[in-house]
Each structure stands twice: as structure tokens, then as C-alpha cells.
Amino acid sequence: TAPDPITGKGYYIFPVLQYFDGVGKIIYPPEWAEQKLAPRGTEPEVLTPSGEALPEQEPVEATEVFKLGVLGPFSGPTARTGDEFKGAVQTAFEAIDYQIGPYKVELVWIDSQSDPAKASQAYEQAIVQEGVQAAILNWHSSVVVACMEIAAKHEVPHFFGFGATEVVNETYASDPEKYSYWMGKTWPSPEKLSIAYVQALEYYIQEGLWTPEAKTVIVWGEDTDWGRSFGGAIKRQFEDVGWEVLSEEYFPIDQTEYYGLLNRVNDLNPAVFAGTAAAPPAISSLVKQADEIGLESVLIADALGWVGEWYDLTGASSDYVLDQIPAWATDDAKKWAADFETRYGIKPSPSAAGQSFDMTNFFIKLANRTLEKHGTLSSETLYEVGQSELWAGQLVYEGGLIHKRYEYNAETIPDPVVGEGYFTFPVLQYFDGVGKIIYPSEWAEQEFEPKP
Structure with missing residues (x-):
């Protein structure tokens, strides 16, 4: 040799x-x-x-307790979304009998009440008084910004919060070491998704399928970090392709009367009326009242479909409205949604319940990996795996209900990877309670149809 x-x-x-x-x-x-x-x-x-x-192994006896916080709007104007969160998290943990290795997982429900001050107080109380060692999820952007400080102060990792505002990214960038305890956003910054609305309308103008009298838009939204982040992003994106923004209109998250605002908008007659509100009573009321006064503008109502009963709230007033939500695309996902409705008596939305279920399972996978690597589950060991593997793109989650692959890496953190095969939402247009994809064009189920 x-x-x-x-x-x-x-x-x-x-x-x-x-x-x-x-x-x-x-x-x-x-x-x-x-x-x-x-x-x-x-x-x-x-x-x-x-x-x-x-051979099949005997189940490990649970000898220790791990306390996991679940942050969500379980009361207040967005409590309906909190109901979806709770059902999704319960469903995921029931599948593993609330046990990871020798740890019995005890869920601690942290009610944000859709209020940053109340949320941060409840969050700190859960850590200090109830012994929460890590936390998952949340809904509102403004709540994230408040709770990031608490997670950093107590060095408790929080995984997969939904709050999307770029303020989260800016806060992280201001001190990456301090704010690294906010471990990855489920939802990317609004500008990474809102651009699709602008691209869709530009595409149909270029194809000659829609010819507005003038390229004018009024931006609207709830007066929160989320609403202003989305509004600011889509305003810039419209302006970048030559649209004139006539005004921006923001209102309290719990507002449900819009006749004065909508009549002013009608007088200006913009080609597009674009915005978002996460509270179901707020956005459904705006959609219904816009129809009542005969608003002719193309209505972009981002977040309308974030609760399963959105059509029960709007009826035919939602026809022609544009939105972005994922779908129950597989047989397994459709069965899960049907089972959820049977058990909880509410229709789950892919955006809230579906993604919450996926991200809870992503946390379970991360916790199992942490146990494999370190032999213990703790704030410190979960944080280490989050830093060394989750944020490095080594630990990913595939086979979820909503997106094919959930991934973070050094180029995207704290946002997830966005794009086809990863986190992506198509643009839909609603008819008779069904959202039909109109953009990207290669996914389109039908062409965009202006309101007659």
C-alpha cells in the first residue's frame, strides 16, 4: 500500500x-x-x-417541568385571533402529550390585550412570578417592541413572534447582542410583502386589463406600529412607480365607524384605497361601510382574511377586495383545519391558526435539538441553539401546514427567508367568500377584475 x-x-x-x-x-x-x-x-x-x-422505546418519564410562555391577544379587540393561537398551540403540544424528553411542558398564557403597556407588564410578571423560561408567538407589532425589552432584561429567549414592523429589525440592529433574545420573527417586515400589491396592479395596467383614470392612492391603517409600517411601506412602493399618494389616514385599533373618513375618500376618488387593520371588527366594518357608500376605488384590505369567519363579518361587501393570505393547500392542512373547526367551533385562518401551529412545532423541534445537544432545557441552552443553529440556517422546519420551509439565516435575521418555497403570500381577490390568486401571474387562478 x-x-x-x-x-x-x-x-x-x-x-x-x-x-x-x-x-x-x-x-x-x-x-x-x-x-x-x-x-x-x-x-x-x-x-x-x-x-x-x-425497537419501539418506552416513553421517558417526565421528571421535570419546563414553563413556556405563549404571548397573544387573548382578550381585547383582537381576542378572536387569540382563540386561534390557543387552539393551535394546544393541538401541537397534545400531539406530544405536552412532553419533551423528561420535561413536562407547562404552558403559561400571557394576555397582551392588544396593548403594549399591558402586554409588557403581563410578560414580565410571567417571567418573574410564574417562572417562564422561554416564550413563543405574539400578534401585534407594537407589543413586540415593548416586550423585546423585557426578554432582553431577563435573558429569556422568545421564539417566532408574529409582529412584523421594521421597528423590530431596527431595534435589533441597534444592539444585536442585547436584542438577540427576540429569536426570529414569524412574519417578515411589511415591505417584503406589501410590494406584491403594487406589482400586481402595475402588471394588470401594463397588460391592458385595467386602466385607471389616474394613478392615485390613499393609504389607510390602524394607528399602531403594524399599521404605520405597512402604510409607510406601500406608500413608498406606489410612489416609486409613479403613483401620487393623495393622503394617509390612520385610526385607533378599536375604531369601527368610518363613514366620515370614507366620504372624504370618495370625494377624492383615488384609483386605490390601500391599508391594513389587524382587529377583525375594525377591518370588517371598514369593508362593509366602504361598500355601503359606494366606494369605487380598488380596496386593498390587508389582513381581512386573518380570521376564519371574515366572510361572516363582511358578506358580499368583500367582493373585489384585495388581500394577501396563504391557503390550506394540502389535504393534511385541510383536514387539520376541519378538525380544528369541529373541536373549537371557529373557522381557523391559515395566517393565524395555521402559522401558529407550524411555529409551535418549529419550537418543539428546536427544543428536541437543544435536549439532544445539551442534555437540558433552559433559557440558556435554548438561546444557544437559537444562536448557533436557528439563526445560522442549520435548523429549519419543513412539512408545515402553510409554508414549505421556514428558515432564518445571517442575511435575513430577525426576518425569515422570504420567497417561493419559503415564506410567501400571494395576492388574492375575493368573490363570494373565496379568495382567488391574481398574482404572481404564474400562480394566478383568475385575472384581476376591477369593481364595476
């Missing part, structure tokens, strides 16, 4: 590995194999080193 060494079993040899979630598993030689070769898209079959399938 000179000058080479002797190779082979018992001498110099490298086993063949197949990688999953940053870990190499031996697939050859068979007597060493930890799992069988798994073609892309299939689940690997775990083996013992002798090459035989592992």
Missing part, C-alpha cells in the same frame, strides 16, 4: 453519511448504519448500528 496507509474495516476508513438538520448520520457500512438512505423529500428510517430497525 505504500505510500498509502491500509484502508478498510479496522484500518483507515470513513463511513458514508447523509446530512439532516446539520447532523451527519451513517448510512454505510450497513453494520454501522444509523439510518437508511433517504431520498429527498422522504423521512429517514432510523437503524441500530447493526443495521436493524430500532
Whole structure:
């Protein structure tokens, strides 16, 4: 063999590995194999080193308790979304009997009440008095901005909050070490999604399928970090392609009367009336009242479909409205949604319940990886895996109900990766309670139809 060494079993040899979630598993030689070769898209079959399938293991006895906070609007103007959060989280943890390794997971429900001050007070109380060691989810952007300070102060990692405002990104960038405890946004900054509305309308103008009298727009929204982030983003994006923004209109999150505002808008007659409100009573009231006064503008009502009963709230007034939400695209997702409705008596939305279920399962995966790596679940060990693997793009979640792949990396943090195959929302137009994709054009189920 000179000058080479002797190779082979018992001498110099490298086993063949197949990688999953940053870990190499031996697939050859068979007597060493930890799992069988798994073609892309299939689940690997775990083996013992002798090459035989592992026998079923006795469940591990729960000897310790891990307290996990769940932050959401469980009362107040957006409580209906909180109901979806609660059902989704319960469903995910019931599937594992509320147990991760030797830890019994005790959920602590932290009610934001859709109010930043009340949310931060409840959040700190959950950490200090109830012993929460990590937390997941949340809905409002303004709540995130307040609670980031509390998570950093107590060094408690918070995973997958929904609050999307770019203020979260700016806060993180101001001190990445301090604010690294806010571990990844479920929802990317509004500008990464709002641009699709502008692109959709520009596409249909260029195709000759819509010819507005003038390229004018009025921007509206709830007076919160979320509403102003979305409004500011879509305002800039319209202006960048030559549209004139006639005004911006913001209102309290719990407002439900808009006749004065809508009559002023009608007098200006913009081609587009674009905005968002996360509270179902607010956005559904605006949509209904816009129809009542005969508003002819194209109405972009981002977030209308964020609760399952949106059509019950608006009826035919939602016809021709544009929105962005994902769909129950697979048979498994549709079954999950049907089972959810049967159990809880409410229609789950993909945006709230569906994504909450996925992100809860992502946390469960991360917790299992933490236990595998460190042998314990704690604020410190979860934070370490979040930093070293989640934010490095090594720990991802695939096979969820809503998006094909949830991923973060050094280029996107604290936002997720956005794009086809990752986090993405198509632009829909509603008719008879059904959203039809109109953009991107390659996904379109129908063409954009202006209101007659």
C-alpha cells in the first residue's frame, strides 16, 4: 500500500453519511448504519448500528417541568385571533402529550390585550412570578417592541413572534447582542410583502386589463406600529412607480365607524384605497361601510382574511377586495383545519391558526435539538441553539401546514427567508367568500377584475 496507509474495516476508513438538520448520520457500512438512505423529500428510517430497525422505546418519564410562555391577544379587540393561537398551540403540544424528553411542558398564557403597556407588564410578571423560561408567538407589532425589552432584561429567549414592523429589525440592529433574545420573527417586515400589491396592479395596467383614470392612492391603517409600517411601506412602493399618494389616514385599533373618513375618500376618488387593520371588527366594518357608500376605488384590505369567519363579518361587501393570505393547500392542512373547526367551533385562518401551529412545532423541534445537544432545557441552552443553529440556517422546519420551509439565516435575521418555497403570500381577490390568486401571474387562478 505504500505510500498509502491500509484502508478498510479496522484500518483507515470513513463511513458514508447523509446530512439532516446539520447532523451527519451513517448510512454505510450497513453494520454501522444509523439510518437508511433517504431520498429527498422522504423521512429517514432510523437503524441500530447493526443495521436493524430500532425497537419501539418506552416513553421517558417526565421528571421535570419546563414553563413556556405563549404571548397573544387573548382578550381585547383582537381576542378572536387569540382563540386561534390557543387552539393551535394546544393541538401541537397534545400531539406530544405536552412532553419533551423528561420535561413536562407547562404552558403559561400571557394576555397582551392588544396593548403594549399591558402586554409588557403581563410578560414580565410571567417571567418573574410564574417562572417562564422561554416564550413563543405574539400578534401585534407594537407589543413586540415593548416586550423585546423585557426578554432582553431577563435573558429569556422568545421564539417566532408574529409582529412584523421594521421597528423590530431596527431595534435589533441597534444592539444585536442585547436584542438577540427576540429569536426570529414569524412574519417578515411589511415591505417584503406589501410590494406584491403594487406589482400586481402595475402588471394588470401594463397588460391592458385595467386602466385607471389616474394613478392615485390613499393609504389607510390602524394607528399602531403594524399599521404605520405597512402604510409607510406601500406608500413608498406606489410612489416609486409613479403613483401620487393623495393622503394617509390612520385610526385607533378599536375604531369601527368610518363613514366620515370614507366620504372624504370618495370625494377624492383615488384609483386605490390601500391599508391594513389587524382587529377583525375594525377591518370588517371598514369593508362593509366602504361598500355601503359606494366606494369605487380598488380596496386593498390587508389582513381581512386573518380570521376564519371574515366572510361572516363582511358578506358580499368583500367582493373585489384585495388581500394577501396563504391557503390550506394540502389535504393534511385541510383536514387539520376541519378538525380544528369541529373541536373549537371557529373557522381557523391559515395566517393565524395555521402559522401558529407550524411555529409551535418549529419550537418543539428546536427544543428536541437543544435536549439532544445539551442534555437540558433552559433559557440558556435554548438561546444557544437559537444562536448557533436557528439563526445560522442549520435548523429549519419543513412539512408545515402553510409554508414549505421556514428558515432564518445571517442575511435575513430577525426576518425569515422570504420567497417561493419559503415564506410567501400571494395576492388574492375575493368573490363570494373565496379568495382567488391574481398574482404572481404564474400562480394566478383568475385575472384581476376591477369593481364595476
